[in-house]
Amino acid sequence: GAVVSQHPSRVICKSGTSVKIECRSLDFQATTMFWYRQFPKKSLMLMATSNEGSKATYEQGVEKDKFLINHASLTLSTLTVTSAHPEDSSFYICSARDGGGVNEQYFGPGTRLTVT
């Protein structure tokens, strides 16, 4: 099946620093990638949708200047949390949709971000 990787799996950073999370589709081309945030015991919250070569579409309430998304190629999207604060601590999950027209989204393993 389709595989999506995320790096790093866990990261601890200090308040005020920036953190970059990479999401890669390993064996398929992902024309669309999604970034989710999950709070404990809550459903996944869609943060933004990114299409290769164009600007990401952010959901209401998500600060685009704080959560920078770059979908540089058909296999790579990055999420950069800028000037991180403790309230940004969360589980960030990316998913990718196969450009071949299948509706299913394939999820990365997630990144646990802790801001101290």
Place this chain on the structure above:
Amino acid sequence: GQNIDQPTEMTATEGAIVQINCTYQTSGFNGLFWYQQHAGEAPTFLSYNVLDGLEEKGRFSSFLSRSKGYSYLLLKELQMKDSASYLCAVMDSNYQLIWGAGTKLIIKP
């Protein structure tokens, strides 16, 4: 607004059968997904229904009724490893997933 409802928590016994229900109200419909998520891990795909009826895949089956805005996930021969959260998600007219809050399934020996 868009809404997905599923029970918060269910408990079942090892070897038994459990049915997790999901009702939805969304703007458009392009399919319903069930995902399994173990604590601290990303969701994994279980099933996809876009037409009415029952889809069977091993111990797991998923049912859809579009007219009723209703789906269920049926798990048979429960195993301890099935203890997880089960997420129902509907793809709307914009091809975005609308997520339920998930049902935490507790399996007891």
